[in-house]
């Protein structure tokens with residue numbers, strides 16, 4: 338049974354008086370893209386979120402259009418004078434087609450992880466609201482006006498509230514409409530005021546709020562030290578039979594003298610064909626036959642390196658980075674060993690990745706099966722590709 342539909346409201350209307358740059362912090366560049374864009378991606382790509390809208394300051398329309406380009410999201414909503422009013426505007430904009438659940442998130446928390454979003458939503462099965470939070474570990478002091486310690490505040494049971502904050506839509510809308518108290522600094526406080534029970538769910542130190550230039554530098558550092566994205570794996574397999582004649586075979590782009598050639602529509606480079614299928618598999622983009630049908634005369638006798646270059650470009654278009662590839666050639670003859678280094682160099686150049694990320698191996702089948710009977714050559718390949726999270 339499908340659950341209630343879930344919307345996310347990204348609050349990006351703040352002016353960021355504590356931030357040193359010209360533009361508001363949510364539009365500053367982080368890892369080569371605006372902070373808001375990174376935040377949006379976390380929600381747009383989350384499997385449990387159906388709709389996303391952003392509350393913006395009307396003056397930031399151009400910055401917003403740039404940050405949200407190509408995302409399929411609802412039109413932006415204009416914010417108000419305070420965060421509370423901005424959230425209320427965002428909630429009200431969903432009223433015509435109300436979601437069951439809503440997540441409210443600060444645009445300036447770009448490193449929110451999918452599991453925090455999941456925990457927040459799951460907690461709504463048992464509570465009216467849920468707030469991502471981290472426990473306070475430092476000892477807390479309250480100061481007097483002279484800057485001396487007045488007292489030590491017990492930290493037991495104290496948490497730092499983050500976002501997302503998740504609620505049942507009807508209840509949080511009603512709670513927001515019931516107050517105009519701008520001292521309530523988050524939506525949990527609005528919910529508490531309305532008497533709703535709000536659960537704390539595990540947030541993360543990495544889910545920091547970019548408030549100052551130092552925060553931005555720290556977020557940059559976190560991005561660099563923890564490579565983002567997910568690894569996708571693809572596998573490929575191919576076989577070509579020996580032809581009656583010929584004086585060489587082409588394996589992984591290298592021509593190797595041999596008593597017979599390999600039969601095939603193209604140059605029959607079984608190693609590169611397996612590699613192409615592995616790359617296509619990693620980005621779920623079909624197989625070599627989809628892109629280069631044997632019925633197409635353009636590929637008759639083709640140099641298979643063009644197939645590899647095409648697959649490489651498709652990976653790049655999908656935003657992917659090839660991490661490594663591993664090809665195994667399966668044959669009794671010709672001997673692969675003497676050519677292995679040249680094959681690795683060839684693939685490394687074709688894919689534009691360092692040679693230490695390319696492996697070419699060879700095995701026989703101990704005389705068994707078609708390759709053992711020297712009827713043909715088989716190859717299998719694996720490719721791993723890092724795709725942005």
Ligand code: MG
Nearest residue numbers: 575576607610
């Ligand atoms: Mg083939």
